[in-house]
Amino acid sequence: MAKLELIHLNKTYTPKVIPVKDLTLSVEDHEFLTLLGPSGCGKSTTLRMIAGLEQPTRGEVRIGGQDVSRKSAGDRNIAMVFQSYALYPHMSVYDNMASGLKLRKMPSGEIRSRIEEVSRFLGLKDLLDRRPGKLSGGQRQRVALGRALVRQPDVFLLDEPLSNLDALLREQVRAELKQIFASQATPVVYVTHDQTEAMTLSSQVALLNDGYLQQLASPKQIYSQPANRFVAGFIGSPQMNLLELPCRENYALLGNSKIPLPTSFAPPPHVVLGIRPEHARIARPEEAITVTGTIILVEHLGMSNLVSLRVAGSESITVRALLSAEQSWQGNQITLAFPPEHTHWFHVETGDRLPDAE
Amino acid sequence: MVPLPSSAAVETSPSPSPLSVKKIVLPLAVILVVGFSLAPILWQVLTSVKTNADIAAVPNVYLPTRFTLEHYIEIFRRRPFLSYMLNSFMVATISTLLCLLIGTPAAYALARLKLPGEQAILAIVLIITLFPYILLFLGLLEIVRALGLANNYLALVIPYTAINVPLTILVMRSFFQQLPRDLEDSAKVDGYGTWQMLAQILVPLTVPALVTTGILTFISAWNEFLFALTFITRESLKTIPVAVAQISGTAAFEIPYGPLAAATVVGTLPLVALVLLFQRRIVQGLTAGAVKG
Numbered sequence: 001m002a003k004l005e006l007i008h009l010n011k012t013y014t015p016k017v018i019p020v021k022d023l024t025l026s027v028e029d030h031e032f033l034t035l036l037g038p039s040g041c042g043k044s045t046t047l048r049m050i051a052g053l054e055q056p057t058r059g060e061v062r063i064g065g066q067d068v069s070r071k072s073a074g075d076r077n078i079a080m081v082f083q084s085y086a087l088y089p090h091m092s093v094y095d096n097m098a099s100g101l102k103l104r105k106m107p108s109g110e111i112r113s114r115i116e117e118v119s120r121f122l123g124l125k126d127l128l129d130r131r132p133g134k135l136s137g138g139q140r141q142r143v144a145l146g147r148a149l150v151r152q153p154d155v156f157l158l159d160e161p162l163s164n165l166d167a168l169l170r171e172q173v174r175a176e177l178k179q180i181f182a183s184q185a186t187p188v189v190y191v192t193h194d195q196t197e198a199m200t201l202s203s204q205v206a207l208l209n210d211g212y213l214q215q216l217a218s219p220k221q222i223y224s225q226p227a228n229r230f231v232a233g234f235i236g237s238p239q240m241n242l243l244e245l246p247c248r249e250n251y252a253l254l255g256n257s258k259i260p261l262p263t264s265f266a267p268p269p270h271v272v273l274g275i276r277p278e279h280a281r282i283a284r285p286e287e288a289i290t291v292t293g294t295i296i297l298v299e300h301l302g303m304s305n306l307v308s309l310r311v312a313g314s315e316s317i318t319v320r321a322l323l324s325a326e327q328s329w330q331g332n333q334i335t336l337a338f339p340p341e342h343t344h345w346f347h348v349e350t351g352d353r354l355p356d357a358e
Numbered sequence: 359m360v361p362l363p364s365s366a367a368v369e370t371s372p373s374p375s376p377l378s379v380k381k382i383v384l385p386l387a388v389i390l391v392v393g394f395s396l397a398p399i400l401w402q403v404l405t406s407v408k409t410n411a412d413i414a415a416v417p418n419v420y421l422p423t424r425f426t427l428e429h430y431i432e433i434f435r436r437r438p439f440l441s442y443m444l445n446s447f448m449v450a451t452i453s454t455l456l457c458l459l460i461g462t463p464a465a466y467a468l469a470r471l472k473l474p475g476e477q478a479i480l481a482i483v484l485i486i487t488l489f490p491y492i493l494l495f496l497g498l499l500e501i502v503r504a505l506g507l508a509n510n511y512l513a514l515v516i517p518y519t520a521i522n523v524p525l526t527i528l529v530m531r532s533f534f535q536q537l538p539r540d541l542e543d544s545a546k547v548d549g550y551g552t553w554q555m556l557a558q559i560l561v562p563l564t565v566p567a568l569v570t571t572g573i574l575t576f577i578s579a580w581n582e583f584l585f586a587l588t589f590i591t592r593e594s595l596k597t598i599p600v601a602v603a604q605i606s607g608t609a610a611f612e613i614p615y616g617p618l619a620a621a622t623v624v625g626t627l628p629l630v631a632l633v634l635l636f637q638r639r640i641v642q643g644l645t646a647g648a649v650k651g
Binding site for chain 2: 051072079082083087100
């Protein structure tokens with residue numbers, strides 16, 4: 001149990017390969033931080049630097065206020081769950097869990113009691129004598145988790161631990177993980193490219209792209225107030241509509257419609273409007289600010305329909321709206337309303353979020 | 359091998375019992391192949407226990423009715439066959455161990471580290487395995503003479519090791535490559551030091567590959583003839599293949615088939631024993647369970 005801090009972390013392999021450029025963040029006790037991002041964003045490299053499997057080129061990793069950047073992985077008192085589980089195939093489940101403790105010269109009575117506790121907790125009691133080869137995927141996953149839990153480390157690191165499970169099992173284990181780590185006070189750093197895992201498990205999400213931190217916020221905030229265009233496009237499925245629009249006076253022009261800009265920023269010549277498909281809805285007759293378009297595609301998702309439409313007066317722009325299955329419409333013309341509280345505005349060049357109207 | 363009922367065969371063949379062909383042909387084929395491979399060995403074994411009269415008999419006696427061990431007794435009594443075997447054993451064992459000792463770390467480095475010129479190194483290693491080493495023979499002879507290594511185990515141990523190291527490197531490298539890297543990372547996080555990791559994680563997992571390459575090296579060193587014939591002239595240091603070749607009869611035109619066959623059997627048995635002994639360790643899929651899949 002200790003605070004984990006990353007200070008201006010950088011990893012440079014060659015001048016052209018710099019997976020982590022400048023990363024500063026901290027994880028407190030009781031926090032579950034997810035490093036989220038597309039492949040190649042530097043999230044795994046960051047995790048490996050925290051673990052001590054990679055040396056940072058610049059910057060510091062601090063655990064409990066101490067700089068551990070130069071310490072080896074074994075001396076950092078961290079535990080890691082690998083994507084491939086990485087169980088020792090020639091050892092029994094018990095020995096797999098015990099090996100890290102034996103190396104730390106822990107008395108065997110204590111090892112036994114810790115393993116008993118954790119294996120009861122994870123339902124591994126009957127499997128302790130087996131070799132990993134005799135276990136199913138889900139069981140191996142739990143052994144890998146157990147091996148981390150018995151260590152009672154300062155920080156837990158998890159590297160895409162669910163990606164090798166099939167879809168059904170993944171959902172179940174995800175729920176288990178949430179319960180397990182809710183009961184631990186230790187900070188957790190979790191790496192994934194799956195936004196559902198990030199949103200459901202974490203207390204904080206760090207979204208990385210191109211070696212930089214894009215946003216560090218709670219899942220709720222990262223969804224409702226994306227810090228920039230990348231975050232807005234990455235989080236949420238189906239993807240947010242991001243429309244680059246010209247501005248005239250206080251309005252953004254979308255086809256034949258004028259969408260008023262918030263007063264909180266001076267109107268730029270161009271602006272990016274973001275609206276999630278699930279927030280666009282069919283306009284009521286009395287509404288003034290609406291967008292009309294021709295339906296080009298309807299995708300049925302069961303509880304809702306994903307409707308793509310071409311905006312009237314601006315044929316190159318396509319808007320997608322997620323409409324509930326009960327809603328119906330006439331013909332192939334549809335008029336949508338964009339509720340202002342769910343509309344996001346981004347700077348055209350920097351991609352940064354423009355301030356909301358208060 | 360259990361002949362699996364193939365659905366395609368069932369569909370396409372209208373005959374009432376499509377499996378019967380497979381049931382007959384497959385065992386027959388197995389018997390033929392086994393017979394073809396084992397017949398010369400069987401012939402040697404039978405010859406080694408036949409009496410001299412049966413060996414020389416016309417027409418051939420295929421299945422002897424009288425058995426004798428006199429040929430075996432002869433090769434151990436009248437010739438120092440035990441010391442030949444010991445020589446072979448020493449030379450083969452030492453060069454096998456050296457080969458693994460040198461080749462395994464090299465293979466590990468080639469598999470794990472991003473070395474500059476790795477492809478070039480591998481290409482050279484591969485070319486060496488393809489090189490007919492007989493061509494090195496005259497050069498080696500000069501070296502052996504210059505270093506005064508003739509009639510010394512080293513004259514055989516060094517070339518055998520050198521010849522087999524490239525194969526060891528190639529086989530071990532591909533083994534290390536399929537050994538998941540996460541295992542080593544996991545060991546580091548658990549707190550294993552380099553040597554502990556080597557002894558407790560890597561070597562136990564590497565044993566099947568070590569045994570496999572070791573056996574290959576051992577067999578090639580055990581059977582080598584030309585270097586052994588040339589570099590070793592002292593009777594007490596000769597190895598089995600040379601000794602077998604030099605068995606001759608009491609008269610110039612007599613070919614001592616019996617002792618020859620007995621010597622061949624005695625020279626082959628250690629190899630058979632070796633393979634049988636380690637068979638259980640050459641089990642594929644020992645790493646199954648380390649990672650998913």
